[in-house]
Amino acid sequence: MTTAYLAAEGFEPQLEEELSRADVAVRIRHGRLLVSDTPGVPAAWAANIWHDCLEQPVASIGEAAKSLRAVQRNWAMYAPVHHRRASLIQERLPHVSAKPIVFPAAAPAAPLGSWTLLAPDRLLAAAQCSAPFPNGEVVFVEDKEGPPSRAYLKLWEALARLARWPQPGERCVDLGASPGGWTYVLAKLGGRVVAVDKAPLDPKVAAMPGVEWRGESAFALEPSSIGPVDWLFSDVICYPARLLRLVERWRDSRLAKNFVCTIKFQGGTDHDAAAAFAAIDGARVMHLHHNKHELTFVLTDGDAGTR
Numbered sequence: 001m002t003t004a005y006l007a008a009e010g011f012e013p014q015l016e017e018e019l020s021r022a023d024v025a026v027r028i029r030h031g032r033l034l035v036s037d038t039p040g041v042p043a044a045w046a047a048n049i050w051h052d053c054l055e056q057p058v059a060s061i062g063e064a065a066k067s068l069r070a071v072q073r074n075w076a077m078y079a080p081v082h083h084r085r086a087s088l089i090q091e092r093l094p095h096v097s098a099k100p101i102v103f104p105a106a107a108p109a110a111p112l113g114s115w116t117l118l119a120p121d122r123l124l125a126a127a128q129c130s131a132p133f134p135n136g137e138v139v140f141v142e143d144k145e146g147p148p149s150r151a152y153l154k155l156w157e158a159l160a161r162l163a164r165w166p167q168p169g170e171r172c173v174d175l176g177a178s179p180g181g182w183t184y185v186l187a188k189l190g191g192r193v194v195a196v197d198k199a200p201l202d203p204k205v206a207a208m209p210g211v212e213w214r215g216e217s218a219f220a221l222e223p224s225s226i227g228p229v230d231w232l233f234s235d236v237i238c239y240p241a242r243l244l245r246l247v248e249r250w251r252d253s254r255l256a257k258n259f260v261c262t263i264k265f266q267g268g269t270d271h272d273a274a275a276a277f278a279a280i281d282g283a284r285v286m287h288l289h290h291n292k293h294e295l296t297f298v299l300t301d302g303d304a305g306t307r
């Protein structure tokens, strides 16, 4: 069985390290795509995982397009080389909308396959892929007025991938909230937000209905002093192991239903900590298109699948 892992752009070494730790032998390196002949394993640093790939000779552009169309409708091209020939094939496939997403909206649910030309006459394709967006890349219609930082984009992406977001009246705690991009998103959705940060919020965000600021450390905060929350968010800058202890404390308290937390790396990548987050029952750890040298941990109360 062939699986291909597309590294998030700029994070090829992290994916290589992660796959090597999982004993995945890479047979082909094709741009950012790492191809192995083993069943797929979870890989947080992959922007997309191509499961159960087919690899076949294709004598012509028409034959390649025909083979892909015979499998399913929607295909995303990845063409680090042979770009012109690949584009001619993609032109013969049904159009896949690349319209920027207006949040709140769930990620597209229609199956989206991925394909590439390993050589001008050799096709690698997978109908089933982990990412709902072409090559894992999502573009939003940005909000250039409201949020005081661009961090809101990674929260939008996490929630779009979850196909779920705070509903009006739901209680949220936002740790490491300042200047307030995430708090802005949550309050705009109608959430009641406790924003925790020693630094103050942008005044416009602080004045939004439903927003309460607490000038404390996220780590000193007792979950019981906040009480039950529907969502726990964290974008605190700290070592991953420290965030893990914080998440465990909230899980032990049983006071938070859903978690969305950024795991930030300083210097090297702490793969052990990332693996510890991924080992939490029901958790998903992923590198979002809008993440930098960081991963996003999500854990929901179970009734919505993540993609």
Ligand SMILES: C[S@@+](CC[C@H](N)C(=O)[O-])C[C@H]1O[C@@H](n2cnc3c(N)ncnc32)[C@H](O)[C@@H]1O
Pocket (backbone or CB within 6 Å): 148, 149, 151, 152, 175, 176, 177, 178, 179, 180, 181, 182, 183, 196, 197, 198, 199, 216, 217, 218, 219, 235, 236, 237, 238
């Ligand atoms: C990347 S910024 C958060 C950006 C925010 N999510 C937004 O959308 O605007 C990280 C924040 O973590 C805060 N921070 C660092 N250590 C903290 C701690 N111990 N408790 C609470 N906040 C902390 C910093 O003050 C900083 O505002």
